[in-house]
Amino acid sequence: MNKKSYTINFYKDNYKHHFGGNDWVTPVCSNCGKPYHQILSLDLNDPKLNTIAGQCNKSLPLISCLNCSSCWGEQFFRINFQEKVIDFISNDDAQHWIIDDELKIDVPFSEYQITLNEKKTKGELSEDDFWEEMGKDYFISILGDYYFNYEEGNTYCDICGKDMKYIATVCTDYGNIIKDFNFDLGETVLYFFFCNECHAIKVIGQST
Numbered sequence: 727m728n729k730k731s732y733t734i735n736f737y738k739d740n741y742k743h744h745f746g747g748n749d750w751v752t753p754v755c756s757n758c759g760k761p762y763h764q765i766l767s768l769d770l771n772d773p774k775l776n777t778i779a780g781q782c783n784k785s786l787p788l789i790s791c792l793n794c795s796s797c798w799g800e801q802f803f804r805i806n807f808q809e810k811v812i813d814f815i816s817n818d819d820a821q822h823w824i825i826d827d828e829l830k831i832d833v834p835f836s837e838y839q840i841t842l843n844e845k846k847t848k849g850e851l852s853e854d855d856f857w858e859e860m861g862k863d864y865f866i867s868i869l870g871d872y873y874f875n876y877e878e879g880n881t882y883c884d885i886c887g888k889d890m891k892y893i894a895t896v897c898t899d900y901g902n903i904i905k906d907f908n909f910d911l912g913e914t915v916l917y918f919f920f921c922n923e924c925h926a927i928k929v930i931g932q933s934t
Contacts, residue, residue, distance in 0.1 A: 731870020738839035741769040747837030750787045753814035758794040779922045793830045795821035801929040861900040868894045879930040883921040890919035
């Protein structure tokens with residue numbers, strides 16, 4: 727694993743990273759009938775992210791439906807970088823549950839400019855330390871160490887079969903880091919993986 731890991735801070739720097747927004751066209755969820763949420767857009771011009779696809783003039787979108795059981799299992803998408811469109815490939819949702827209307831997260835939700843800050847840890851972050859910090863000190867962890875909280879997920883690309891690159895872990899903002907927005911995924915934790923060869927994103931959802 728890449729030992730450098732990053733969290734997000736809510737201010738703008740020289741790159742175009744952002745949380746939320748709708749600059750990508752996302753597919754419509756087959757369960758709840760709403761467009762998938764754009765959670766993050768990462769500017770791959772930032773040298774902090776050059777292990778993903780090299781330093782290039784692209785942004786990498788991380789998406790998921792956050793208002794239904796589509797996010798509880800495995801989701802798979804393909805990215806059209808030129809058109810800024812994300813195509814749905816598959817979802818293994820078998821529960822077909824939809825959250826109550828008053829608890830739904832808006833689609834899209836407000837866009838926040840962000841910057842990536844390196845975590846200040848000595849050596850590899852232990853699993854216990856990761857879960858002690860995750861959700862309280864930060865709710866998004868990018869690159870570096872990650873730990874599945876239930877069982878090992880299938881991180882292989884559904885198209886080419888190669889192991890995908892770990893990008894990020896996202897959970898509920900338990901620490902109220904965003905002061906004017908309730909980013910609540912319940913107990914679900916989302917893991918994002920990218921295949922640079924196929925331009926594919928896999929999202930694995932697990933509950934604590």
